[in-house]
Amino acid sequence: MTNAVDCVDLSYQFATHLAVDHVNLAIAPGEMYGLLGPNGAGKTTTIRMLTTLLKPFTGTVRVFGIDATAHPMRVRRAIGYVPQALSADANLTGVENVELFARLFDVPRRFRRQRVSEALDAMGLTEAAGRLAGTYSGGMIRRLELAQSLISAPRLLVLDEPTVGLDPIARGVVWEYIARLRSEHQMTVLMTTHYMDEADSYCDRISLMHRGKIRVTGTPATLRGGLGEDATLDDVFRHYTGDTLDKTAEEGGIRDVRRARRTARRLG
Numbered sequence: 087m088t089n090a091v092d093c094v095d096l097s098y099q100f101a102t103h104l105a106v107d108h109v110n111l112a113i114a115p116g117e118m119y120g121l122l123g124p125n126g127a128g129k130t131t132t133i134r135m136l137t138t139l140l141k142p143f144t145g146t147v148r149v150f151g152i153d154a155t156a157h158p159m160r161v162r163r164a165i166g167y168v169p170q171a172l173s174a175d176a177n178l179t180g181v182e183n184v185e186l187f188a189r190l191f192d193v194p195r196r197f198r199r200q201r202v203s204e205a206l207d208a209m210g211l212t213e214a215a216g217r218l219a220g221t222y223s224g225g226m227i228r229r230l231e232l233a234q235s236l237i238s239a240p241r242l243l244v245l246d247e248p249t250v251g252l253d254p255i256a257r258g259v260v261w262e263y264i265a266r267l268r269s270e271h272q273m274t275v276l277m278t279t280h281y282m283d284e285a286d287s288y289c290d291r292i293s294l295m296h297r298g299k300i301r302v303t304g305t306p307a308t309l310r311g312g313l314g315e316d317a318t319l320d321d322v323f324r325h326y327t328g329d330t331l332d333k334t335a336e337e338g339g340i341r342d343v344r345r346a347r348r349t350a351r352r353l354g
């Protein structure tokens with residue numbers, strides 16, 4: 087069976103800094119896959135290559151067998167992407183935000199209303215659909231962005247830090263919606279996160295990324311089990327990187343701090 091995602095020997099360099107260092111990733115159709123690592127590990131840069139927003143320095147990306155460099159538009163059509171920066175417009179209502187995406191993705195006019203209302207319904211936003219997105223809670227905004235990404239009926243959903251800046255209850259709700267989407271639509275989901283506990287609960291398989299490299303890949307249970315009965319994914323991260331997630335997260339530069347604050351502020 088063709089993999090949903092195949093990245094082979096993928097690298098990206100900013101000036102002299104090798105942000106992604108010869109990464110290999112193989113994701114099976116229907117998998118919920120987590121790319122984990124601290125700020126600056128190279129997760130977003132990997133995702134940007136995979137979603138055709140950056141051209142790889144070395145290596146290849148295939149999405150459902152389609153080469154992303156040769157056929158970027160075909161790959162984009164297969165992908166729903168929710169970036170880390172917020173994409174919903176606070177001055178539009180929920181329904182207007184999703185309609186905008188329906189027009190961007192050329193959903194034929196006669197299906198548009200139904201597709202928009204189905205996407206809002208799938209994310210539990212039917213009642214709030216007529217309100218300005220600026221009045222939504224952080225969790226509702228994330229769900230609105232998920233509704234936007236569903237408009238193109240993607241086979242692969244790519245989520246960059248879907249729960250960053252949310253409180254634990256809102257995070258749990260967002261995860262439940264993602265899990266439901268995946269099982270109801272047999273979608274493949276690739277997400278980045280630095281919350282190890284979430285990856286442990288929701289991902290079928292994870293790759294731990296550190297300083298541009300994938301250090302280890304496996305199911306959360308296998309990775310933990312390899313270290314002993316009471317091991318956590320934090321222990322696994324420490325074992326394979328010689329580092330702690332907290333410490334490396336603290337090393338994130340001004341760009342990371344600024345972005346995290348901006349995201350937290352906008353999510354309210």
Ligand SMILES: Nc1ncnc2c1ncn2[C@@H]1O[C@H](COP(=O)(O)OP(=O)(O)OP(=O)(O)O)[C@@H](O)[C@H]1O
Pocket residue numbers: 100103105123124125126127128129130131132338339341342
């Ligand atoms: N536009 C850019 N110019 C220069 N360096 C960059 C740029 N974008 C990212 N980097 C650097 O590349 C490395 C990887 O960044 P990337 O954003 O991919 O990490 P990440 O794991 O997604 O972290 P975060 O969760 O903070 O987004 C970091 O060292 C970062 O500072």
